[in-house]
Amino acid sequence: MALTNSQYDAIMRIYQQRQLHNHALLLKRQEEIAKKLPAYAMLKEEIISLSMSEVKRQLLSNEDSFIDTKEAIQSLKKDRENLLVSNGYPKDYLEEIYTCKDCQDTGYVQGRKCHCFRQAEIEMLYAQSNIQALLKEENFDSFELDYYSKDYVDTATGENAYTVAMKAYDVCYGFVKHFDLEFENLLLYGDVGVGKTFLTHCVANALLESGHSVIYFTGHQLFDTLAEQRFGTASSNSIPEAYQHIFQCDLLIIDDLGTEMTNSFSTSQLFLCINERFLRKKSTMISTNLSPRNILDTYSERTFSRISGNYKLLKLIGEDIRMKKRLGNA
Numbered sequence: 233m234a235l236t237n238s239q240y241d242a243i244m245r246i247y248q249q250r251q252l253h254n255h256a257l258l259l260k261r262q263e264e265i266a267k268k269l270p271a272y273a274m275l276k277e278e279i280i281s282l283s284m285s286e287v288k289r290q291l292l293s294n295e296d297s298f299i300d301t302k303e304a305i306q307s308l309k310k311d312r313e314n315l316l317v318s319n320g321y322p323k324d325y326l327e328e329i330y331t332c333k334d335c336q337d338t339g340y341v342q343g344r345k346c347h348c349f350r351q352a353e354i355e356m357l358y359a360q361s362n363i364q365a366l367l368k369e370e371n372f373d374s375f376e377l378d379y380y381s382k383d384y385v386d387t388a389t390g391e392n393a394y395t396v397a398m399k400a401y402d403v404c405y406g407f408v409k410h411f412d413l414e415f416e417n418l419l420l421y422g423d424v425g426v427g428k429t430f431l432t433h434c435v436a437n438a439l440l441e442s443g444h445s446v447i448y449f450t451g452h453q454l455f456d457t458l459a460e461q462r463f464g465t466a467s468s469n470s471i472p473e474a475y476q477h478i479f480q481c482d483l484l485i486i487d488d489l490g491t492e493m494t495n496s497f498s499t500s501q502l503f504l505c506i507n508e509r510f511l512r513k514k515s516t517m518i519s520t521n522l523s524p525r526n527i528l529d530t531y532s533e534r535t536f537s538r539i540s541g542n543y544k545l546l547k548l549i550g551e552d553i554r555m556k557k558r559l560g561n562a
């Protein structure tokens with residue numbers, strides 16, 4: 233699934249707007265500092281004048297004074313930095329501003345697409361443009377353990393909902409923390425409203441922030457997208473290109489697996505996704521209302537064995553949080 237020319241142009245326009253916006257912001261900061269800290273402008277002038285005399289000296293090839301001037305410039309720069317900091321500004325307040333430091337908002341690093349470009353591509357191709365805004369609300373900091381009752385006990389294990397949720401949180405947090413070092417997969421399961429989707433959002437949010445490419449689908453959306461690719465306009469192409477991002481992104485999240493209509497297509501496609509990502513050592517996170525037993529019955533045995541053998545299984549329990557929030561008693 234490749235970008236059309238107009239999609240590519242749309243992404244490049246985002247970069248241009250970003251550059252303009254950041255440049256305008258820098259100009260504003262410069263004006264602000266010029267007004268508030270006149271000493272800053274004086275230091276700047278001194279640096280410029282020293283640099284100019286330095287150029288002249290270089291023409292005369294006077295090595296000793298070259299070193300002197302260089303040190304003097306460094307020390308003035310340090311003064312300038314200290315002036316900002318002592319007035320409560322960050323020391324890089326007047327440096328170029330970049331939304332993505334890696335590519336300096338060009339979308340490319342040494343001729344290759346930057347991670348931020350790959351994510352923009354995913355959002356454009358899979359209509360996930362609102363994902364980042366949506367996820368902002370739900371992250372590890374806003375996860376509330378208080379929704380889980382210590383009185384709600386799983387009769388099978390004897391553990392209460394609070395402890396179970398705390399453990400699940402820790403596992404998800406660790407998953408993000410070690411994401412670049414360890415290849416891991418997660419399966420969150422449990423009844424409706426126990427916070428599974430919330431945790432998938434926490435993980436997606438944290439990994440997007442650290443510059444990873446994330447595709448977020450509900451089971452529904454995943455199979456609809458794959459069906460469109462397979463049977464729609466792109467049907468004449470071979471599979472690899474159409475599926476490339478889904479197989480290759482840093483993290484694939486399949487939320488609410490099992491609520492879609494299952495048929496032989498979805499069964500085979502689920503295995504294909506899970507297996508391909510496993511072979512490429514790319515992490516997958518699944519949330520579902522189905523128990524492991526139901527997964528086995530609903531999908532194929534080979535899918536079940538891939539999941540049970542290679543995923544950390546986390547069961548969440550408790551009362552329906554959505555209901556609690558609606559009633560306002562939590």
Ligand SMILES: [Zn+2]
Nearest residue numbers: 332335346348
């Ligand atoms: Zn970038």
